[in-house]
Amino acid sequence: MEIDKAIGESDDKRLKTKYNNAIFVIKRALALYSTEEVAFSFNGGKDSTVLLHLLRTGYFLHKKELTCSNGGLSSFPVRTIYFESPSAFTETNSFTYDAAQTYDLQLDIIRQDFKSGLEALLKANPIRAIFLGVRIGDPTAVGQEQFSPSSPGWPPFMRVNPILDWSYRDVWAFLLTCKVKYCSLYDQGYTSIGSIHDTVPNALLSVNNTSSSKEKLFKPAYLLSDGRLERAGRVKKNASVKNDRDSDSHKHEVLLASVIAVGDEILSGTVEDQLGLSLCKKLASVGWSVHQTSVIRNDIDSVSEEVDRQRSICDMVFIYGGVGPLHSDVTLAGVAKAFGVRLAPDEEFEEYLRHLISEQCTGDRNEMAQLPEGITELLHHEKLSVPLRKCRNVIVLAATNTEELEKEWECLTELTKLGGSTSLVELYASRRLMTSLTDVEVAEPLNKLGLEFPDIYLGCYRKSRQGPIIICFKGKDNARIDSAVQALRKRFKEGVFVDMK
Numbered sequence: 001m002e003i004d005k006a007i008g009e010s011d012d013k014r015l016k017t018k019y020n021n022a023i024f025v026i027k028r029a030l031a032l033y034s035t036e037e038v039a040f041s042f043n044g045g046k047d048s049t050v051l052l053h054l055l056r057t058g059y060f061l062h063k064k065e066l067t068c069s070n071g072g073l074s075s076f077p078v079r080t081i082y083f084e085s086p087s088a089f090t091e092t093n094s095f096t097y098d099a100a101q102t103y104d105l106q107l108d109i110i111r112q113d114f115k116s117g118l119e120a121l122l123k124a125n126p127i128r129a130i131f132l133g134v135r136i137g138d139p140t141a142v143g144q145e146q147f148s149p150s151s152p153g154w155p156p157f158m159r160v161n162p163i164l165d166w167s168y169r170d171v172w173a174f175l176l177t178c179k180v181k182y183c184s185l186y187d188q189g190y191t192s193i194g195s196i197h198d199t200v201p202n203a204l205l206s207v208n209n210t211s212s213s214k215e216k217l218f219k220p221a222y223l224l225s226d227g228r229l230e231r232a233g234r235v236k237k238n239a240s241v242k243n244d245r246d247s248d249s250h251k252h253e254v255l256l257a258s259v260i261a262v263g264d265e266i267l268s269g270t271v272e273d274q275l276g277l278s279l280c281k282k283l284a285s286v287g288w289s290v291h292q293t294s295v296i297r298n299d300i301d302s303v304s305e306e307v308d309r310q311r312s313i314c315d316m317v318f319i320y321g322g323v324g325p326l327h328s329d330v331t332l333a334g335v336a337k338a339f340g341v342r343l344a345p346d347e348e349f350e351e352y353l354r355h356l357i358s359e360q361c362t363g364d365r366n367e368m369a370q371l372p373e374g375i376t377e378l379l380h381h382e383k384l385s386v387p388l389r390k391c392r393n394v395i396v397l398a399a400t401n402t403e404e405l406e407k408e409w410e411c412l413t414e415l416t417k418l419g420g421s422t423s424l425v426e427l428y429a430s431r432r433l434m435t436s437l438t439d440v441e442v443a444e445p446l447n448k449l450g451l452e453f454p455d456i457y458l459g460c461y462r463k464s465r466q467g468p469i470i471i472c473f474k475g476k477d478n479a480r481i482d483s484a485v486q487a488l489r490k491r492f493k494e495g496v497f498v499d500m501k
């Protein structure tokens, strides 16, 4: 069989491993279920095209083992289902039909939505398992395994995902190595295809950035260097993933951060945590208000509970410690648990680690390259040998000392300034006043001021019990801060407040 031969002759070790694993899953599924009991969900997309060839090969190898024959593959009798939709691209539609003809597929065209279509299909046929080209990173892959029962509310069947752990790069390595046909849209800059209403060519593949969008030229999909951005051509249903606090109708003016240190050694007093202090200073210097700092032990549930609590209260959570390959390094697992997702291998991240620790990283899996599935964004910066990991509004810092923190912080502020995520460097203004008035004297006027200026953060502290009180004003607008200072001054005799630098 040509596919098996092409992969066998390739010297891409990684592709061979992925291929062998996928064929293994397919053969086990075919051993578990009869041909009548399985179906292949095919839509002409790149992932399902990979699956088409893997299935034909797996079916052939399975039959060959059963009959001990060496004969060629004459037919592929697995029922192939295609949910045809009026909003599909004509190119994927015609590719699907062409492929069905070329490979003599038993094509069932379903013109209903997925759920009702599957209900009718399962009623009329003895189907128990359906092969899908779902891959980790697809929004629908979250929580799925290679064999995953359909979700509650869906008709009962087994979802078989032989290429679940394939990366974007693996998909293209396979299609190009095997020299099989794929839908023409992938040569026009499309990298992942949904409906005509939500899919455009991937701007990262644009060749002539300046001309009007109609004349734009795009490179082929296989040239996209960062596979995590394959969905950049998908128009998002929700413009951005907001955290719980953002959806709160009452948007606070000052951004809230939480700092979590993970480390048994800090709790036992063996190690002094200097990162927390340094991070609080840095956050304050760019106008963030630190809501809470906490030290958590190296325990998945403890980390997950704390992250879950803080991520819903704060705009951004910074977590450090417990990041690495040791048994006690559970921070990422805790973050994953807080978001209800699992840790899944991330090939792009693994590549960075491979560069960093080269030969020490052996095997096909690297525990450190497991990241919370579907929610992790890698923040790349030329000064960082390994990108920072951001899971929604949780930033995982790799720093273990203040020098490393300094560098990561510098990169982080530069990166977030460029947009994308919540900016760390907000427009920020502050002023501090010192007074020798007693706290009893200032308490009531400050309360009133707070009500009058809800957009201004008012903080007070003193350096000693008898010493002067320092009042901090923080906000986004200098003029508003000046008005608040004026309003407070008006309530007292002239000269009782001294401006501090």
Ligand SMILES: Cc1cc2nc3c(=O)[nH]c(=O)nc-3n(C[C@H](O)[C@H](O)[C@H](O)COP(=O)(O)O)c2cc1C
Pocket: 041, 083, 114, 118, 130, 132, 140, 149, 150, 151, 154, 159
């Ligand atoms: C054969 C097949 C089986 C599916 N099984 C499930 C399922 O068990 N649970 C589920 O939530 N979605 C299931 N889906 C739906 C897909 O996850 C679907 O792509 C997803 O809901 C996104 O749909 P949309 O982006 O077109 O709205 C299935 C789809 C197909 C084609």
Ligand SMILES: Nc1ncnc2c1ncn2[C@@H]1O[C@H](COP(=O)(O)OP(=O)(O)OP(=O)(O)O)[C@@H](O)[C@H]1O
Pocket: 041, 042, 043, 044, 045, 046, 047, 048, 049, 081, 082, 083, 084, 131, 132, 133, 134, 135, 138, 191, 192, 193, 194
């Ligand atoms: N309309 C459909 N008909 C049949 N199967 C479908 C349909 N839409 C999705 N699927 C199944 O779901 C899988 C995942 O869809 P997804 O869009 O992520 O991948 P793809 O279409 O194969 O490739 P791409 O990511 O480039 O769009 C497909 O490989 C296919 O098995």
Ligand SMILES: [Mg+2]
Pocket: 045, 192, 193, 194
């Ligand atoms: Mg698709």
